[in-house]
Amino acid sequence: MEIFPEIKKRAEALTEELVLLRRDFHQNPELSYQEERTARVAADYLAGLGLEVKTGIAGNGVVASLPGVRPGKTVAFRADMDALPLDEQVEVPWRSRVKGVMHACGHDFHLALALGAARLLKSLQDRLAGSYRFILQPAEEGPPRGEDSGAQGMVRAGVLENPRVDAIIGLHVAPTLDVGHLRYGREVVMAGSDHLILHIMGKPAHGATPHRGVDPILVSALxxxxxxxxxxxxxxxRHPVVLTFGKIQGGQRFNILADKVTLEGSLRYLQDSVRQQVLAGLRRHLAGLAKATGARIDLSHRTIYPILRNDPRLADRAVEILRRLLGPRSLQPHSPAMGSEDFSYFAAKVPAFYFFLGVRTPGTKGHPLHSPEFNPDERALPFGLIAVAGLMTALAE
Known part of the structure; x- marks a missing residue:
């Protein structure tokens, strides 16, 4: 597209502003459901550009719209806003000012890219087709509070309608990928996730006479x-699945058999049929264990995030656009990951393309997401802006 060189030029010119935006969000992180300042700063910035802005969506969500001057499609970009309950251990001038709260998952990057893309596209408005929507989502880190929170809440609030979004883009920083590179998947990108709760009810007895009771701690081990x-x-x-338990609770006193043990965990899967197989198998095995031990075992579950799937046709087109923008060597195929992401709620409603932006300083190992030492390389910001603005512009045609 003729506009691509101009997008690259203007993205590079916005580098300093992107860094300032990112550092402001990084220094002032807010936890899920508390993103009031973040939403206010973002909304004021977007309104200052002249975009139509709506706030208070699904909590602290913000949506801004920018029309082009020619008919075309409606393309959205989603950025998440919330931080994590961590004490930052990175010694930089822009480290978090909030004790116990840190942007350790790159949402400050995502926000800066959304605002930067809005500014860049606004400067090219008289050359644009279609319309552009910037969806700033609260509470990605959760945990979800029913159907009216996070991405699910924003979908229910209608952020993909009026007019209906034809394509939505999302990205995530990748600390295992060098600056200047992107990863993408054509279809399944990230796993679906269920929250499992296992209640094991036994029969209390004195620790000296366990034969008179039913020990739910022993049953939980079995x-x-x-x-x-x-x-x-x-x-x-050949069908990846991960089942882990991260919480176990039970017992009141060291010399009394517990009356109940509760375990909580997560089930992650890349196929819905595997999810059904695992849940059915768990019920069958736990029923047999209950019969053998005399305990009562109840298993409950609920889906936290569906499987995140890119639309294959949209993914093919997006990859072609990115290759033209950034060169074929900058793109790498991505195997499905067992982590989960509530962008999947958007992707379940409209064609979506979700990809990963490298933020690792070349020659280093970097630090993982959700680490107090996570420190993404800000040189990735203009590269990410070229990708986002270029994709939105081309897909709106």
Whole structure:
């Protein structure tokens, strides 16, 4: 497209502003459901550009719209806003000013790119087709508070309608990928995730006479072993699935058998059929264990995030656009990841393309997401802006 060289030029010129925006958000992080300052700063910035801005969506969500001057499609870009409950350990002048809260997942980058893209496209408005929507989402890190929070809440609030979005773009910083590179998947990008809760009810007894009771702590240990055996022996190893328990609670006193043990964990999967197989198998094995031990075992579950799938036709076109913008060597195919992302709620409603932006300083190992030492390389910002603004412009034609 003839406009691509201008997008590159203007993105590079916005580097300093992108850095300032990112550092402001980084120094003033807010947890999920508390993103009031973040939303206010972003909304004021977008309104100052002359965009139509709506606030208070699904909590602290913000949506801004920019029309082009020619008929075309409606393209959206989503950025998440919330931070994590971590004490930053990176010694930089722009480190977090909020004790116990840190942007350790790159949402400050995502926000800066959204605002930068809005500024860049506004400067080219008289050359644009279609319309552009910037969706700033709260509470990605969760945990979800029902259907009216996070991405699901924004979808229910109608942010993809009036006019209906033809394509939505999302990205995430990637600390395992060097600056100047992108990763993408054609279809399945990230796993679906369920929250599992296992209640094991026993029968209290004195620690000296366990034969008179039913020990739910022992039963929980047997449940761990049985679930591991089930996953390794009955689920096809070619179908990735991860079941982990991160919380266990039970017992009141060291010398009394507990009356109940509660375990909480997550089930992650890349196919809905595998999810159904695992849940059915867990119920079957736990029912057998309950019969063998005399305990009562209840399993409950709820989906946290659906499987994140890119639209294959949109992904093919997006990759072609990115190759023209950035060169073929800057793109790498991405194998599906077992992490989860609530962008999947947007992708379930309209064609979506989700990709990963390299933020690792070349020659270093970097630090993982959700680490107090996470420190993405800001040289990725103009590169990400070229990708976002170029994609939005081309897809709106």
């Amino acid at each position: 449940a761990f072993i049985q679930t591991r055996a089930f996953l390794s022996q009955e689920v096809d190893s």
